[in-house]
Amino acid sequence: MHPGTDAPASTGPWPGLTERVTSELAGSLNLRRTALRLLDLLRPAFADWVVLALPELRTGRLVLHGGADLTATTPITARVDRERGLGHVLTSGRTDVLHVAEDTDAVGGLDAMIPHAGLRAEAAELRPADVAGIPLTARGTTIGVLILVRGARRGFPAEDIAFAERLAARAALAIDSAQLYEDRTHVASVLQAGLRPPVLPELPGARIAARIRSAAAHLDLAGDFYDVLGSGDDWLVVLGDVCGKGVEAAVLTGRTRQSIRTAAYFDRRPSQVLTALNTVLYEAEASRFVAVVCVRLRPIGDGSSAVASVAVAGHPPPVIIRAGGTIEQIEAVGTVAGVLPDLAFREVDVRLHLGDTMLLFTDGIYEARGADDFYGMERLVELLPRYAGAGPEPLCEAVEQDVCDYLGGRPHDDMALFAVTWGR
């Protein structure tokens, strides 16, 4: 360690700074935000210029956070010398302090400590300056380096370096946690991408809308699912509910959706899709079951009406809200898919005219538990006529809002809604 040549007295104390580093950095699990917060706490009180050098966990690429613009992130592509400056602090875990004189043109070691021309120029502007590279060591590994620069008349006395090392130890824990979290999040989000609800396509003859509210409020994963598949004037709408909740359930919804897609490729009749799904699930693992409603939509004649073929597997059948406000409950029954071999499913055909809406919903809707009782089908059926002709989006929104109001903040099961209004 080489303290500054003019060895000034400590410029502290910085009351509460170590505590603030600990408590405020704990507020975020995001790496960039955590870095930003640390930089903001240190500048300008503790140092005149600060950069946080962090090698990325996944790629090993070095990224410099901060500088004159706190929010800047600068990836470094050049090789970093392990014997000198920044590279040495990273590999040895030892602090390094250097003094950059005013009169020399040579930046004496600055190039090794700040391996980026633009950032180096910012730091060099503060000459004569002391530059300190403080290791960030957490859980036994040096995960990065805090590069602090103090300009004219304010070097780094030994006690300030010791203070900076204590700060760095606290900051390193928070940064390490954020880095681990980010790494896990990356894995999860890649795996999760295929399990999210699909983006709805445009149907030529109908308008559609859907909603999912997960039981685990913080997750975008649910055991309820929907899908729309088809082309031209032959479409299949699917809504369902697998046993269980959260991630395990979401994985099963992914498999179910895929099975349905494959089955529908060969035969788009809902009864046949459900039979195939049942067989596939039963043969894979008979302990997991899935409740599904399947609706095939085909226009009739000039497209002013459509036939909807409905089949259900252990799922509540859809409700039709006629354009004029009458409500029809479709009488369709069928056994849940995945637990019994050789099931057959029956289709019910209904007609949809212009402005009629068919609403598909999972049991999480009517089994939502309020202060006294379940939300119930009666409440749903009473609400729906008011939204006759309103279109699928307002309808889904109204039902979701009414059920959430009824819940009054209580926990709930996964909830899914899908509405199809005939006519564009």
Added chain:
Amino acid sequence: MSAFDTAEAAARFGRALVSVDTRSATGLVGDLLAHGADPVVVLVEVIAAGQREVGMHWQRGEWTVAKEHAATGVSAAAVAVVAAHARRVPVSRGRVVVACAEREWHALPASLVGHALRAHGWDVTLLGASTPAARLSQYLHDLGPDATAVSCSVLGALPTSRRFIEAATAAGIPVLAGGSGFGPDDRRALALGATAWAPGAYAAIDAIAALPPVVPAAPPLPAAAVAEQAQLEQAHPRLLARLRSGWSLAAGVLTGAPAVADSLESVVKDVLDQSLHAVWAALLTGDPRPIGETAAWVAELLDARGADPRLVAELRDLLATVLVDFPLSSELLAGAR
């Protein structure tokens, strides 16, 4: 970008809303954009302007809730057209998460601001209506945005908007607050710990760019007020039931025509909810104005439905009676007289 006759376009859009004609509305917006109209101008001066009219129709008792919702659906479809257009603008600025706090179901203002920011080069993540604080936190950790924006249209969502502000500022992320729930100036927003307030989409674009990169955690609200608001929230169903029976009695005495009674019945829940929520808002923000503003809104709503004006005074007395055990609320109500 070429100028266009915004008033004429707004009028045409308004007609599409009245006739719940999605195709005309989206066609109009698509044409404007294709002819080089500024997407933010289309959002604010055509779609938002039309949507404000929708709210007025409902308030004046001219439209049912279903019709209001249907028209809102048309606006949402029009916004989607602008969104698709705005997505083609290259991202040149930081990342912003835009959402409505829990119990805020008016997703349109938030999506409007979100798409306006997107059109100005921000990378926007829209979380939509009634977003629980836990879900927001998850997104903040995952995305590490430069800023957040919370939209609150109803006074009842101010307490959850405060939780939104806590979630963001605990992570050091600045929060821009907006929407009619925050009132006509920055007082409520700042009292709740927001970093800044914006009265509309144009102002939000400037305000987001001016936010500091890091903010401290929002300081705690006054303990007594927070405690009393929490009690009110817990007692809400009970208080609502008492208000309702008192109201029915008063309405029965003061209302002759059955048509008027029906019309009143359709708004009674909104009127009573809002009246209690105004007290929540005043408690949490220290701003007494929500109580007077809500009383004025109720008077207008009832007047449009042909109700006896004495019902407004009656409601005020009912509120005072029902809230007699809540000292801070009683004080606020007395002050609002």
